[in-house]
Amino acid sequence: MEADAYPAASYAMATDNLRAAARWLLTAVTAAGGVLVAGLQLTGLGSLGLSDWPRLLLACVGLTAGLGAVGYMVYQASLMLTDEWITLAQLDLELINRQLAGSSRRRDRRRLERIKLIRGELENYQDEFYGSVANSLSDLYRRLIDANRQARESPTPEHAKAAVDLREVVDTVAQAANYSYARSAFAALRQHIIWAGAVFVLGIVVFAYAANPPGHAARISPPHVHVAHAVMPR
Secondary structure (H helix, E strand, O other): OOHHHHHHHHHHHHHHHHHHHHHHHHHHHHHHHHHHHHOOOOHHHHOOOHHHHHHHHHHHHHHHHHHHHHHHHHHHHHHHHOOOOOOOHHHOHHHHHHHHHHOOOHHHHHHHHHHHHHHHHHHHOHHHHOOOOOOOHHHHHHHHHHHHHHHHHOOOHHHHHHHHHHHHHHHHHHHHHHHHHHHHHHHHHHHHHHHHHHHHHHHHHHHHHHHOOOOHHHHOOOOOOOOOOOOOOO
């Protein structure tokens, strides 16, 4: 691997590690939720009579909350794993502001606001990422377009090399932006899992308590056992 391509590969590897961790969390959450739900005694609901309707309602609420928490954790993890890739064109400030003004979905606005913050971070570290070839991210994008056009229209070795060099810089910038985005998404995912996990445990505890009231076993009459008396011969 060439030395100048190493930063992009490092960011790409770090992003893949975060996504792998998210997949591991998704697998662990679904496995733990499946084990706990499989251990629930749903037959206890059938033993509750009409007079036990408060417990029946509480048990249904607890079970719904527990299963809903598992579904919420799976949904949040899947969002991170299927999120859209950030490109250099999407880091254009005018484009971001225009999309923010026309966006009504809360999730889309959060994504655009996060991309805007990442753009500011990249601008602060301009000399480390692209300062040798462009004055700004917008200037870098324009230079890339010009270099690609020259490489197509005048396929000389100089134009081809200039396009390759710019694409390497652009790749590093894009990989760094996506790593920053994945890192913030993973931090948010951990918080979602913590809160959803607490709701899941609470829901299961509420269900177990409501579906198995105290004295439930005492209300079930034990089976009659017939004892045979042996007659001893005289």
